[in-house]
Amino acid sequence: xxxxxxxxxxxxxxxxxxxxxxxxxxxxxxxxxxxxxxxxxxxxxxxxxxxxxxxxxxxxxxxxxxxxxxxxxxxxxxxxxxxxxxxxxxxx
Amino acid sequence: xxxxxxxxxxxxxxxxxxxxxxxxxxxxxxxxxxxxxxxxxxxxxxxxxxxxxxxxxxxxxxxxxxxxxxxxxxxxxxxxxxxxxxxxxxxxxxxxxxxxxxxxxxxxxxxxxxxxxxxxxxxxxxxxxxxxxxxxxxxxxxxxxxxxxxxxxxxxxxxxxxxxxxxxxxxxxxxxxxxxxxxxxxxxxxxxxxxxxxxxxxxxxxxxxxxxxxxxxxxxxxxxxxxxxxxxxxxxxxxxxxxxxxxxxxx
Numbered sequence: 001x002x003x004x005x006x007x008x009x010x011x012x013x014x015x016x017x018x019x020x021x022x023x024x025x026x027x028x029x030x031x032x033x034x035x036x037x038x039x040x041x042x043x044x045x046x047x048x049x050x051x052x053x054x055x056x057x058x059x060x061x062x063x064x065x066x067x068x069x070x071x072x073x074x075x076x077x078x079x080x081x082x083x084x085x086x087x088x089x090x091x092x
Numbered sequence: 093x094x095x096x097x098x099x100x101x102x103x104x105x106x107x108x109x110x111x112x113x114x115x116x117x118x119x120x121x122x123x124x125x126x127x128x129x130x131x132x133x134x135x136x137x138x139x140x141x142x143x144x145x146x147x148x149x150x151x152x153x154x155x156x157x158x159x160x161x162x163x164x165x166x167x168x169x170x171x172x173x174x175x176x177x178x179x180x181x182x183x184x185x186x187x188x189x190x191x192x193x194x195x196x197x198x199x200x201x202x203x204x205x206x207x208x209x210x211x212x213x214x215x216x217x218x219x220x221x222x223x224x225x226x227x228x229x230x231x232x233x234x235x236x237x238x239x240x241x242x243x244x245x246x247x248x249x250x251x252x253x254x255x256x257x258x259x260x261x262x263x264x265x266x267x268x269x270x271x272x273x274x275x276x277x278x279x280x281x282x283x284x285x286x287x288x289x290x291x292x293x294x295x296x297x298x299x300x301x302x303x304x305x306x307x308x309x310x311x312x313x314x315x316x317x318x319x320x321x322x323x324x325x326x327x328x329x330x331x332x333x334x335x336x337x338x339x340x341x342x343x
Contacts, residue, residue, distance in 0.1 A: 003259055004341045053253065060249045065236025067313035074204060074315050081128040088164045090124055092157070 018042060109140040110215065111194035111275070114202045115184040116145060120152045122203050127161050127170065129208040137212040144171045144188045148178040182292060185282050189275065197278050199271050203318060206270040210312045214272040217308045224277045224305035227263055227297065228270035228312035235265070235311030239319050247324055251332060258340045259298060263307050266294040270312055277305055290328075291335030298343050 001009075020026055021038040085092070112130060116123060127143060134141040145158045155174055162170040173191050175184070189197060198214065200206040206228070214226045229235045231252060240248070255266055267290045273281075280303065285295045300307060 002341060002343055003339075053257075057246070057249050057253050060231070060253070061242070061245050064240075064245045064249065065234060065313075067236045067238040067315065070207065070236075070313035071238040071315050074207065077129065078125055078204075081125045085124050085128060085164075090157075090160055090164065092121075092124065 015042075107140075108196060108215075109142070109194035110134070110196045110198055110211070110272075111188070111192035112141060112143045112198045112200065112211075113185060113188035113192070114143060114145050114200070115181060115188070116147045116150060116154050116158075116202045117178055118150045118152045118154060119202045120150070120154045120157050123154055123157050124161055126202050126204055126208070127165070130211075131165060131169070133208040133211055137215075139212070139215055140194075142169055142171055142192070142194060144173055144191055146184045146188050147172070147174040148184070149174070149176050180288060182282055182285060182288075185278065189279055189282070192275060195275055197273050197275050199269060199273070199278075201269060205314050205316055205318070207313065207315070210270070210310060211272075213310050217310050218272055221306065221308050223308035224274050225297075225300055226272040226308040226310055227265060228268050229263070229265035229309045230268060230312060230314050231264045232309065233311030235313065237314045237316060239316035244319065244324060247329065251329075251336075254333075255294065255336060258336060259294075259343075261294075261297055262301055263297050264309060266297050268312075268314075269293050270314075287335050287338070289335070290332055291339065294335070295339060295343075298339055302343060 018038060018041060021030065022035055024030055024035065082092070114123075114126065119126075123145070130141070130143055147155045147158060155172070158170070158172050162172060171191060173187060175187065185197075185199065196215075196218070198211060200208075210228060214228070217223065218226045230237055231249075237245070237248075252264075252266070255261070256264075259266075277300070281296050281299050284299050285292055287295045297307065
């Protein structure tokens with residue numbers, strides 16, 4: 001099953017459950033509290049996901065390692081390499 | 093020849109040999125340096141290796157420099173398998189694998205953004221878990237990047253987040269191209285992958301998961317010396333998103 005199909009399946013499942021509760025499609029005579037709570041859940045989920053995404057990406061950008069030492073080490077090794085290669089006869 | 097022999101005999105248990113594929117295009121300046129570093133770190137660690145340079149008809153004389161390096165380090169260490177013109181990365185891997193005598197293949201960039209010092213760590217990680225492939229990650233552990241501004245970091249993390257949500261790939265860095273593969277695994281994967289560019293590397297990992305291969309990770313540092321000249325533009329972002337959505341819908 002492709003990821004797209006998995007998502008569609010998951011969304012359908014949640015959508016049907018939501019529809020059943022909110023619109024009382026099975027005629028279960030649920031207390032109105034249930035319906036009132038269920039009704040805005042999809043929007044809540046989207047908002048929560050949106051906030052989670054922003055927070056996660058923001059955190060990851062802020063903590064993205066800057067490899068200063070790696071860059072310095074590379075510069076030093078480049079010098080060393082050029083010297084060594086010249087000695088070995090490389091014409092650059 | 094250089095003193096590569098000293099520790100080779102003590103480390104080649106089971107006869108593992110590592111073939112490094114270096115596709116090059118206009119890398120006259122960097123090629124000697126990357127090869128020097130590869131020889132140094134393989135020499136120090138004692139693992140058996142060869143470097144396969146796949147030059148796509150570089151007009152700047154990369155192949156001539158490669159020939160000089162071959163004289164210095166030996167034809168059993170540096171193999172030249174050039175091509176007439178610039179063809180894709182996937183075909184470069186296929187071409188390289190055909191001439192590889194190792195049982196493991198390492199793919200990396202030749203522009204010094206990937207540092208050979210991580211290769212012994214890839215090898216050890218692979219041995220530790222028996223992984224079919226080991227991927228270098230910039231996003232976990234002490235992995236990271238040098239030379240990126242805020243915009244570039246934001247795009248990178250944002251794109252990676254989107255990829256994680258949509259594909260749930262079980263690997264933290266999908267667009268990275270510094271990896272160690274078992275040779276037969278790389279062969280099978282390259283056959284099946286159809287995308288180009290960044291998405292090709294992503295597809296390799298996604299297909300690896302599909303085929304049940306195990307993926308290990310090693311944090312790496314990526315030193316971008318090219319970013320200032322070639323900014324990540326709108327076109328690349330659009331084609332990335334298209335590629336991601338295609339993978340989402342087809343895998």
